[in-house]
Amino acid sequence: xxxxxxxxxxxxxxxxxxxxxxxxxxxxxxxxxxxxxxxxxxxxxxxxxxxxxxxxxxxxxxxxxxxxxxxxxxxxxxxxxxxxxxxxxxxxxxxxxxxxxxxxxxxxxxxxxxxxxxxxxxxxxxxxxxxxxxxxxxxxxxxxxxxxxxxxxxxxxxxxxxxxxxxxxxxxxxxxxxxxxxxxxxxxxxxxxxxxxxxxxxxxxxxxxxxxxxxxxxxxxxxxxxxxxxxxxxxxxxxxxxxxxxxxxxxxxxxxxxxxxxxxxxxxxxxxxxxxxxxxxxxxxxxxxxxxxxxxxxxxxxxxxxxxxxxxxxxxxxxxxxxxxxxxxxxxxxxxxxxxxxxxxxxxxxxxxxxxxxxxxxxxxxxxxxxxxxxxxxxxxxxxxxxxxxxxxxxxxxxxxxxxxxxxxxxxxxxxxxxxxxxxxxx
Numbered sequence: 001x002x003x004x005x006x007x008x009x010x011x012x013x014x015x016x017x018x019x020x021x022x023x024x025x026x027x028x029x030x031x032x033x034x035x036x037x038x039x040x041x042x043x044x045x046x047x048x049x050x051x052x053x054x055x056x057x058x059x060x061x062x063x064x065x066x067x068x069x070x071x072x073x074x075x076x077x078x079x080x081x082x083x084x085x086x087x088x089x090x091x092x093x094x095x096x097x098x099x100x101x102x103x104x105x106x107x108x109x110x111x112x113x114x115x116x117x118x119x120x121x122x123x124x125x126x127x128x129x130x131x132x133x134x135x136x137x138x139x140x141x142x143x144x145x146x147x148x149x150x151x152x153x154x155x156x157x158x159x160x161x162x163x164x165x166x167x168x169x170x171x172x173x174x175x176x177x178x179x180x181x182x183x184x185x186x187x188x189x190x191x192x193x194x195x196x197x198x199x200x201x202x203x204x205x206x207x208x209x210x211x212x213x214x215x216x217x218x219x220x221x222x223x224x225x226x227x228x229x230x231x232x233x234x235x236x237x238x239x240x241x242x243x244x245x246x247x248x249x250x251x252x253x254x255x256x257x258x259x260x261x262x263x264x265x266x267x268x269x270x271x272x273x274x275x276x277x278x279x280x281x282x283x284x285x286x287x288x289x290x291x292x293x294x295x296x297x298x299x300x301x302x303x304x305x306x307x308x309x310x311x312x313x314x315x316x317x318x319x320x321x322x323x324x325x326x327x328x329x330x331x332x333x334x335x336x337x338x339x340x341x342x343x344x345x346x347x348x349x350x351x352x353x354x355x356x357x358x359x360x361x362x363x364x365x366x367x368x369x370x371x372x373x374x375x376x377x378x379x380x381x382x383x384x385x386x387x388x389x390x391x392x393x394x395x396x397x398x399x400x401x402x403x404x405x406x407x408x409x410x411x412x413x414x415x416x417x418x419x420x421x422x423x424x425x426x427x
Contacts (some may be wrong), residue, residue, distance in 0.1 A: 001124050001296055002033035002093065002328045003054065004085040010078035011053055014046050016295055017350075017360050024345050033087050036317065037330040038342040040365075042380060045358050047332035050350075051129065052298045054330065056082050057095065058127040058172050059296070064100070064120035071109050072120055076222055088296075089126045123169035126327075127299035130285045131176035132306060135277065139284060142184050143272035145194035147258050150185075151253030175288060187291045190231040191258050197228055214279035232259065235290050239283075242319050246279060261281065261335060285402065294324035305335035310371075317341035336371040336379060343367045349378055388425065395427050 006019040021037055023029045039047045055178040056079050071337060078084075093101040100120075142150065168380045173183060185192075194383040199222050201273070205217060243249050247264045254260035260269045261279075272280060284303065284401045304320070305313045314337045320329055334337060347363030364377040375381045384392065398421065402414035 001089065001126055001298055002087045002119075003037070003298060003330070004087050005232060006050075006054070006084045007082040008050075008053070009081035011082065012046065012049050013044075014358055015047060015102050019050075019348055019360065027345070034329060034338050034346050036321070036342060036346055037328070038339055038347045039330070039332045039350065040334075040339055040347060040363075041332075041358075042118055042352075045350035045352065047350060048132075048302055049331065051302055051332050053080060054084070054298070055127065055129045055172075055174065055300060058097065058125070061086075061093075061121055061125055062170070062172055062395060065117045066107075066120050067110065067117060070105075071110050073110065073117060088121065096258060100133065119170075121170060124296055125170040125172070126294065127172045127300070128288065128292070128294070128327075129172075129174045129176075129300045130302065130304075131174070132302045133177040134175045134179075134284045135280050136177035136179065138181055139179065139184055139272060140187070140273045140280070142181060143258055143283075145258075146256055147192055147307070150258070151192060151196055159324060171292075173288070173292075187288055188258050190291075194257070195255060196226065201228075208245060209399075235259075235287065235363070238290060238319075238322060242282065242286075242312070242316075243279075246276075248275075248279065257332060259287070276307065278309070278312070281306055282308070282312075286319070289320065289323040290329075294327040295322065297327040299324055299327045299329045301329065301331045302331060304331050305338050310337045313337035314340070336374040339363070340365070340367065340369055340374055342369060344378075351380065389423065391425050393425060395421050 003021045005021055008014045008017045008019075010016075021034050023032050023034060041047045046261065056197055057158045060078060067073055078095065078097050081097060083094060085095070086093045092101075093103070094101040100109070132348035140177060177181075183350055200219075205220060225306065230252055232250060232252055236252060240249050243261070248270075249262050249263035249264060251260040251269055254262070254269050256269060257271060259272065261272065261275060261283075262269050270281065275283070285304070299320075301320070304316055308316070316338060317329070317331075318341065331338065342363070344365060344367070349361050349363060350358055351361070353359045369377075372383055375383045398414055398418040402411060403419055405411040405414055
């Protein structure tokens with residue numbers, strides 16, 4: 001499932017806004033949905049509202065049921081005035097307030113009727129929403145516990161079916177402070193199951209006396225590992241390059257936590273609850289993307305830059321794409337370092353027009369542009385404060401005086417002062 005367009009006639013404070021989420025005419029994939037989308041805008045323009053609207057439209061589709069080829073049942077109408085268009089497989093699906101047009105065929109909404117009722121979307125309804133409050137005490141408690149303690153509290157077999165792999169075509173999951181912990185138990189199932197088997201294996205080796213023979217112990221552990229690979233290894237290969245910038249790495253030996261994070265500086269494992277806010281957010285958003293099958297999914301991420309230093313932000317989108325290469329990723333951001341990862345046609349800037357109403361325009365700065373140019377061109381922000389402006393005016397004044405000065409000594413002094421000020425502020 002991919003977004004193609006969204007027209008908001010009226011939703012909250014948003015009125016008459018059109019988003020064309022397809023590649024432009026001169027693009028090699030003209031008319032096809034954009035692979036990634038960046039929504040920019042100052043506070044109160046409605047970036048989060050757009051993400052939430054898309055999420056709710058996903059729930060709308062999930063609730064719809066077909067009565068026959070021309071009629072559908074559902075429990076509620078669209079929550080906004082307007083329409084939204086998806087591409088599911090190779091078919092277009094246009095949802096309006098009072099009708100659904102599926103691959104060019106108009107379906108009608110009815111409140112009741114006889115006959116067999118089937119799911120409206122049999123395959124391809126996949127949507128993930130990562131809120132700004134993805135970190136919660138309940139989730140941190142799960143990650144901070146010893147896996148054995150978790151296994152003592154739950155029946156691991158209960159969650160063995162909780163897998164969103166290729167055989168589970170549809171899912172809508174929201175990761176926020178209110179997320180159901182059962183979802184996290186399901187996502188961590190492979191790791192918990194591995195820890196359970198590892199503990200059993202270690203116990204058997206101890207009972208057999210192998211603990212006293214290091215060579216025998218290593219051989220038996222090596223043989224066991226061949227048929228019981230550590231599920232953290234492939235995730236670590238993806239996540240560690242990002243953690244390395246924070247002097248952290250996933251510890252593949254430690255069994256104290258489900259996902260043990262090791263400090264390279266302190267040489268010790270840090271509980272997830274003890275990590276920085278930004279690092280927690282990275283783990284709690286990236287691990288689900290790794291664990292789930294995100295093929296043809298829509299991934300909504302609100303403020304991925306939250307509590308992260310610019311050196312992490314600047315290539316963060318590439319890490320998300322590596323985790324979900326076949327998903328359509330939609331982010332809402334305040335960060336020019338995030339925005340430079342997008343082509344101008346992938347950026348949608350919300351702003352207040354001269355009537356005080358929210359409008360939208362496409363980006364201007366090229367992908368990879370200087371973040372300062374991005375601030376000026378796309379964010380429409382004058383990034384110099386009053387001190388910088390005063391220094392620049394002084395620079396211009398010195399430049400003019402140096403040009404007009406005819407006395408050699410004074411002219412040299414002005415040029416030296418001009419050069420010093422220019423070097424200081426990089427004018």
